[in-house]
Amino acid sequence: MHAASLKHVYLSLLAAMVCYLLPWSGVGLLLRPDFVLVALLFWMLRAPHLCNIGTAWALGLAVDFAGGGLAGQTALAYTVTAFLAVQYQRRLVLFSEWQQAGYVLLLLLLSQLIMLPLKLLSGGGLPDWLFFASSLSGLALWQLLAVTRVLGLAPRSSV
Amino acid sequence: MAQLDTAQQTAFFVRGPSPATRLVVFGLFAVVLMVLDARFHYLTEIRQGFSAMLHPLEVAARAPLAASRHVRDYLVLQADLVEENRRLRTRHLEQQAELQRLRLLQQENEQLRRLLGAAQASAHTTKLGEIVLTGRDVFSRRAVINLGARHGVEAGQAVIDADGVVGQITRVYPFSSEVTQVTDKELAVPVQVERTGLRAVAFGLGRDNLISLPYLPTSVDIRRGDLLHTSGIDGVYPAGLAVARVVGMERSPDSPFARITCAPVAGIDRQRQVLVVRTQVAAPSGADIEKPRPVEVQRARRQP
Numbered sequence: 001m002h003a004a005s006l007k008h009v010y011l012s013l014l015a016a017m018v019c020y021l022l023p024w025s026g027v028g029l030l031l032r033p034d035f036v037l038v039a040l041l042f043w044m045l046r047a048p049h050l051c052n053i054g055t056a057w058a059l060g061l062a063v064d065f066a067g068g069g070l071a072g073q074t075a076l077a078y079t080v081t082a083f084l085a086v087q088y089q090r091r092l093v094l095f096s097e098w099q100q101a102g103y104v105l106l107l108l109l110l111s112q113l114i115m116l117p118l119k120l121l122s123g124g125g126l127p128d129w130l131f132f133a134s135s136l137s138g139l140a141l142w143q144l145l146a147v148t149r150v151l152g153l154a155p156r157s158s159v
Numbered sequence: 160m161a162q163l164d165t166a167q168q169t170a171f172f173v174r175g176p177s178p179a180t181r182l183v184v185f186g187l188f189a190v191v192l193m194v195l196d197a198r199f200h201y202l203t204e205i206r207q208g209f210s211a212m213l214h215p216l217e218v219a220a221r222a223p224l225a226a227s228r229h230v231r232d233y234l235v236l237q238a239d240l241v242e243e244n245r246r247l248r249t250r251h252l253e254q255q256a257e258l259q260r261l262r263l264l265q266q267e268n269e270q271l272r273r274l275l276g277a278a279q280a281s282a283h284t285t286k287l288g289e290i291v292l293t294g295r296d297v298f299s300r301r302a303v304i305n306l307g308a309r310h311g312v313e314a315g316q317a318v319i320d321a322d323g324v325v326g327q328i329t330r331v332y333p334f335s336s337e338v339t340q341v342t343d344k345e346l347a348v349p350v351q352v353e354r355t356g357l358r359a360v361a362f363g364l365g366r367d368n369l370i371s372l373p374y375l376p377t378s379v380d381i382r383r384g385d386l387l388h389t390s391g392i393d394g395v396y397p398a399g400l401a402v403a404r405v406v407g408m409e410r411s412p413d414s415p416f417a418r419i420t421c422a423p424v425a426g427i428d429r430q431r432q433v434l435v436v437r438t439q440v441a442a443p444s445g446a447d448i449e450k451p452r453p454v455e456v457q458r459a460r461r462q463p
Contacts, residue, residue, distance in 0.1 A: 021220035053181040065209040072192035083182035
């Protein structure tokens with residue numbers, strides 16, 4: 001185990017960005033987890049002094065520019081989600097695995113809920129319930145990351 | 160203990176500004192950006208610069224898929240190749256015959272036009288591009304192609320494939336550009352019904368990959384299976400390209416308009432190659448009339 005460093009944080013966020021940029025299409029696009037947000041939450045619980053609300057905002061803006069949507073919508077959603085993660089960070093790290101997973105699912109759903117009206121405003125039809133499938137796949141990704149923590153591969157929480 | 164300084168107590172945990180402050184500051188930043196982008200379109204240059212910066216990342220992200228595609232292309236069975244070759248050759252022959260007829264017709268058309276003294280209606284130049292992404296956003300029907308400002312692509316150009324109209328270029332980046340598909344809610348295409356010659360405007364429905372034909376009376380002569388093609392009136396799309404086929408026709412007594420839904424003919428999810436069409440419309444009379452108009456409007460406004 002080793003302490004999280006800035007290099008870890010930025011490299012993993014870059015990797016998440018590349019995952020987001022992969023050419024997804026069809027069902028894959030619907031089921032695509034929000035890689036960047038999951039990576040952000042992962043670091044905000046473990047290293048809030050390296051990855052905070054500002055990081056979330058910048059990454060959200062990068063996602064907006066990359067996706068071609070209205071600039072700032074993802075940034076806003078990430079900022080609010082990051083606030084709720086950082087605010088309760090000290091309590092969250094004491095939670096059990098499944099309690100954390102539940103909270104993360106709520107956060108992922110919240111970020112999608114924030115983006116929903118913004119995307120509707122900037123044009124686009126109302127999606128069906130499958131829209132929220134990406135939160136569930138995001139949760140699966142989170143649990144996958146949690147396994148690395150159990151195995152001792154992930155950097156130590158530095159609180 | 161009772162005298163414990165609260166400032167000292169919190170200083171133990173402090174890491175810069177409090178989360179609430181950060182939330183307010185960055186939230187405001189995001190809202191301001193959204194307003195700038197949606198209302199004033201100030202961010203176009205920043206967006207283009209950022210997209211150019213992101214380009215290597217995107218190429219890296221696409222590399223594994225492209226490599227697997229290359230490998231798959233390489234590992235084709237000989238029998239498949241022979242079969243495909245045979246099929247292509249017959250199609251080539253058929254098309255060659257059609258092409259000869261077309262040339263004849265073109266010549267004849269040109270002669271007739273010259274006889275009439277009419278200017279050539281329009282000339283098209285096309286550019287072959289490839290779809291690299293079919294949208295990162297589930298909400299909008301957009302695709303990204305690998306041609307950009309560097310290749311002479313401009314916003315507003317039409318994009319077609321072998322089957323028909325795919326859409327229109329709406330945003331141009333240095334190395335890529337964004338195509339809004341005909342099924343997007345924001346795109347309208349002037350069309351003509353092939354069977355009757357009726358002109359209409361087709362709007363994307365924004366969901367279920369469908370197109371609708373609004374504002375047509377219930378008595379309109381449209382049947383299921385009718386083909387819609389571009390009318391060429393707008394000067395964006397060349398005339399006569401297939402756009403959609405009517406799949407549903409409803410006449411409800413409580414609405415003065417018929418509810419017509421169509422399915423697009425072009426297959427953005429099936430094809431990878433597309434053509435970007437640049438139309439040069441010769442509009443001799445239109446251009447002459449258009450120019451002085453703003454001046455007249457200004458004068459008219461000043462007089463009273």
